[in-house]
Amino acid sequence: MDFIQLAISGLAQGCVYGLIALGFVLIYKATEGVNFAQGDFMMMGAFVTIWLTNAEYLGINFWLAVPIAILIMGILGYLLDMLIIRRMFGQPQIALVILTIALGFIIRFAAGAIWTHEPQLLETPFAGKEVRFLGFVLGFEEVAVIIVTLLLTLFLFLFFKKAKLGKAMQAASQNQLAAYYMGIPVKKIQSLVWALAGAVAAVAGILFASKGAVDPSTGLLGIKAFAAAVIGGFGSLPGALIGGLIIGIIEPFAAYALPAGYSQITPYLIMILVLIFRPAGLFSQMHSKKV
Amino acid sequence: MDRIALKIDNLESYYGPIMAIRGVSLEVREGQIVTILGSNGAGKTTLLKTISGVMMPAKGTIIFNSESIGGLEADKIVKKGLVHVPEGREIFPLLSVYENIILGAYTRTDKNKISVDLEMVYEYFPILQERAKQRAGTLSGGQQQMLAIARGLMSKPDLMLLDEPSLGLSPILVEEIFTILKRLNKEQNVTMLLVEQNARVALELANYGYVMEIGRIVMADKSEKLSQSKDIQEYYLGMSTAGERGQRRYKVRKTWR
Incomplete structure (x- = not known):
């Protein structure tokens, strides 16, 4: 009984990690850069939604607030790339790393200044409800998190498999120059990838905030999601999600079984083990370019 | 056969501080195949x-179908019917052969005609239809080159730039x-500008040829005439006309120097 409860709540937490990791991988695949502010994007998505829907702020209907928040984060992602990231083109990788870390700080402090540093909860219509399933009592939020993550993953899978834009994104990431030659507007496509990463982060933030309080430093769990992305193999979308699930599931069990404090180490321990024994990650898409 | 498809005047272009194209002017007429010969680093690519x-x-004009396209973004130029099939194939390795071909039609919205053109492309390159579901990175070099040309064709170009096929x-x-x-070129009426180091096959195919050296056009003539020119024969076709006691290659001055 305990076991199942722990596994479900771990799974739900893992979904959030997985979604943030998905954002890392999306941007990495499209631009070969790592966005270390992805966790802070998630936090910001959560706060934007709280701001839209909570009674003490705007108090818009939850179901209306969610798409608006996703849209806002998408637009922010797009603008970020268009106005700032694109200008880093041709600079060494480390410049983008530093830039996004700094960006994370800015988002964190801005969020603190706007919404205070107090932990806040997203008011959802399903708060506190329970689902009874085969004799188990599960939090509705946790079930919702898992279902939404599955749906979003399915959507992304179909998007990259079927949609013209999804294919163009893959093409631009696999061979930027050739994409140019084919008339694919690569710059715009990259901005759209950032928009997509922003939207995914917003979904992760909404899910996270619906099952626990957020404060501006919540974004730091992006580091854990980064570990998840590394475990999954940094170029693989399903890998990122599974990496997140692995970390999410192991964490509560580690907290249950190990002395206090040690459970925090487990995600990174797994990451180090993966890096030692399978350096390309669990689900790497290894390919060598023919010359 | 007489309308001018592409006209370039006094074009200059830089690689960073290095002037790679030093005032090039050339013309491609509709339905023609024009080739540009030249050694490594001549500035063809x-x-x-x-x-x-x-x-x-940096300077100069590029007129395509009587419209100036100099300085436009690549995607706009593809829409106008000019496509570039790059050197070294440059396919999308992880996408399937079919997806690669379809991405060539990215700028087009006429779905029905795209599928007609897909059939046309498969007719020319039957091997690609056979391998349609395979990842493009697993194709052989020749098949990848065919794929690159097929992908270029899908944009329904009036003019195709081919870089060392x-x-x-x-x-x-x-x-x-x-x-x-x-x-x-004959059946689909695709005009071509072909850059080649393999001068023999290029001159056989082309109607007209330019010779480029260090960023300049140094010779221009009909292909048949170029293949008969002594300099071309010696430096690009590898025929040695002089006997054993003839002049040393390095002492000979090319006609254009």
Whole structure:
């Protein structure tokens, strides 16, 4: 009984990690850069939604607030790339790393200044409800998190498999120059990838905030999601999600079984083990370019 | 056969501080195949990149179908019917062959005609239909080159820029690909600007040829005349006309120097 409860709540937490990791991988695949502010994007998505829907702020209907928040984060992602990231083109990788870390700080402090540093909860219509399933009592939020993550993953899978834009994104990431030659507007496509990463982060933030309080430093769990992305193999979308699930599931069990404090180490321990024994990650898409 | 498809005037283009194209002027007439010969570093690829909008021209004009396209972004130029099939194939390795071909039609919205053109492309390159579901990175070099040409065709170009389609291919494959290029030119009325180091096959295929050296056009004539020119024979076709006691190569001054 305990076991199942722990596994479900771990799974739900893992979904959030997985979604943030998905954002890392999306941007990495499209631009070969790592966005270390992805966790802070998630936090910001959560706060934007709280701001839209909570009674003490705007108090818009939850179901209306969610798409608006996703849209806002998408637009922010797009603008970020268009106005700032694109200008880093041709600079060494480390410049983008530093830039996004700094960006994370800015988002964190801005969020603190706007919404205070107090932990806040997203008011959802399903708060506190329970689902009874085969004799188990599960939090509705946790079930919702898992279902939404599955749906979003399915959507992304179909998007990259079927949609013209999804294919163009893959093409631009696999061979930027050739994409140019084919008339694919690569710059715009990259901005759209950032928009997509922003939207995914917003979904992760909404899910996270619906099952626990957020404060501006919540974004730091992006580091854990980064570990998840590394475990999954940094170029693989399903890998990122599974990496997140692995970390999410192991964490509560580690907290249950190990002395206090040690459970925090487990995600990174797994990451180090993966890096030692399978350096390309669990689900790497290894390919060598023919010359 | 007489309308001018592409006209370049006094084009200059830089790679950073290095002037790679030093005032090039040339013309391609509709339905023609024009070739640009030249050794490594002559600026042929840079010239094509500048025409297709991947690089920006510093000076000069590029007129395509009586419209100035100098300095436009690559995607706009593709829409106008000018496509660049790059050197070294440059396919999308992880996408399937079919997806690669379809991405060639990215700028088009006429779905019905796209599927007609897909059939047409498969007719010219039956091997690609056979391999349609395979990842493009697993194709052989020759098949990848065919894929690159097929992908270029899907944009329904009036003018195709081909950068060394013979690169790294066996003579039989070169023959095969050049035969297909000739058919495409005749049957689909695709005008071509072909950059080649393999001067023999290029001059056989083309109607007209330019010779480029260190960023300049140094010679221009009909292909038949070029193949008969002594300098071309010696430096590009590898025929040695002089006997054993003839002049040393390095002492000979080319006609254009």
